[in-house]
Amino acid sequence: MLVSEHLQDAGLDVSLTWVRTLDEAVESLDVDCVLLDLGLPDATGIPALERLLAAGAPAVVVLTGLTGGDTGVQAVAAGAQDYLVKDEVDGQKLSRAVRYAVQRRRLEATDRELYRSLVRAEETNRLERALLPKPLVKDEGLEVRVGYRAGRDGVLGGDFYDVVERPDGTVLAIVGDVCGHGPDEAALGATLRTAWRTLVLTGTRPGDILGLLEVVLEAERARPEVFTTVAMLVIAPGRGSADMYLAGHPVPLVLGPPSELPPTHRRGRALGIPVGGTWHAQVLDLGPSWRLMMYTDGLLEATVEGGPERLGKTGLLAVVDRALVDQGEPVDLVDRVLHDVRTLHGGDLVDDAAVVVLGWGA
Template sequence: MVIDTTGEGSGGSALVGAEDELVVLLVEDDDGDAFLVTEHLADAALTVVVRRATTLDDAISTLGDRAVDCVLLDLGLPDAVGLDAVTRLRALPCAPALVVLTGLSGTDEGVRAVAAGADDYLVKGEVEPDLLGRSVRYAVQRRRSEAQQRAIYRSQIREAETMRLERALLPTPLVDDDDLAVLVGYIPGGNGLLGGDFYDAVELGDGRVVCLIGDVAGHGPDEAALGATLRTAWRTLVVSGTAPADVIGHVEHILTLERDRPEIFSTLCQVVVAPDRRSADLYLAGHLAPLLISEGRIAPVPSTARGRAMGVPSTGGWQALTIPLAAPWSLLLYTDGLVEATLAGVEVQGLDGPRPRRARLGLDGLASTVERVLADGQSNVVERTLRAVRDVHGGPLDDDAAALLVGWAGPGEAGERASTTAEDAGWGR
């Protein structure tokens, strides 16, 4: 045992053993009683650093300055008598374990102390080293277990909140045409936090199918919540009959109202597939152009009509670019998390310094990856593309990645439906 009035306390493992060093604060104004307790602690099977305070105010000050594992508290102090001391100590943030020392031989005072928040109580005249050691270990273990349970509970709450956000970001496309293929996928970046990527697809009463993919600048729960808000606003506008050419402007208005900082912006890609499935109108708000898969070729749609990102302080709107389509065709919409993936083991010289950096997959690399995926089969293209990009990256991507594929093989040809998220088996966070 070490008696110390100045040193810092040490932490401990979840399970309290005899070898763990514990910091005990003895709050006792009587020198004789303090000496006896200190001797008992020295004889107990504990590795312990003992500090002493003679008043409750001194004890509270010590707890604010230094780490303490357990408080041994006398219930008769000059500035606190009875359970008032227990109540005040328990009200402290991150209060340590608390064992009450009472001079009364009856159990009533000790039981009331435990009811008020103490972990255990001991009668001074009946204390002996083994009993004191067990009581301190029990009290510390109980507090650590409670802290672990609180941490687990908070983790479960955060996980549930994350899943609710993901469900808002990742809706079920509202497309009834069985001839149209609609495949969607979303995986968060390597740190497991949600970002602002979002997608959706809605079939209108006249047969047009409006598809969306977007990305809020930034990464985390605030951006995820904003992305969910924008996607919900977009779907509401589309199903309520707003002309596709006007939708982006209204979504931008929602963005400016809901963002918490003026520098937050969002990119968006909207595709409106014609009822006869032989053309589509493309709207780009600062977003990457989709890949067109048709006639054995995979190439990005020429982005000659690209407009500005939503929420940036510049003029200009968003004009439609009509894309002719010949069956079978597919359009792959995606976010920048895919093209910004890097190539494991491939380095290039950086422009901002002498140190090399990992080469990026880029748009051409993504097109080549999709080509390899299609060469191995036509099903589950989005999921297999996400996995292929993650494989060349060498692990979880640094940024979120979302993708939506809409395609048409011709009249009477059933279209595939599939959804892939990080919650699916085999992905993990």
């Protein structure tokens, strides 16, 4: 009765729910603020507050009959937003305590969400650095351009790429796509990318790399149905040819114009698929001047102007050729292709997309 009168005197418009026990209070927490008496029939002191908070209570103002400050300070330290001594309460004090407690609680919730957001952003940045490293290439005559765009939901997927030059001048490049989205897939993609670079730097024979990468995949994946598609190029030191390995992945483009798809008669299965078969190199005769583009299927799955039609390989070839013949201000080809595909789609892509362009003598 006193609480109701105090709030009325202070002109605070509230809907008041009163219960006798902590058990009842735990069942009535769909409120903005709780006034908690620390002397209830079924709970007393700080343990009563701790139980209420553990049940998901919103802002809590503790009411204590003790005039000493220790109990109130302990209550605030335990998670209450404020405390009041019963005999010293009037309408203004109670109204102010309730309003301030609700605002403090909202601020605390906002701060927690901001902190979580910052932590998630930092985790995403770490995963991006692992998935999308700086190419390790010393040959200044070799064009190497890379790019990545996250999908519509902003969740980092399992797309990854890397380019590494060996001491003998051979350059190996990979683009891969772990099926699915989320932190598990991103972490697996980062693991596979790191494992691939390790295998390249330690001089592993190119024909053995994908098999060893599959061993890593099977050991690290969270579920047995997770698989990964991969395209890998091994560019000869003389730069006139390359070996292409395909593990269930879209074939790289030979850039023009006109750009085209090289013949593919040595495709292999995706990594992690429990069927027979291995991966064999297909030799690409590149000539003295060439450019190749590797990519993930986020580009192919883009829709055209919001309709049901997918961009597909034919549409991607057209986008690339338009970018190549553009006579306007020079722009990075990778950025231009990612921008143009996104524009055709009408916004952020549904799936994330990674692109690598390699060139020589162009």
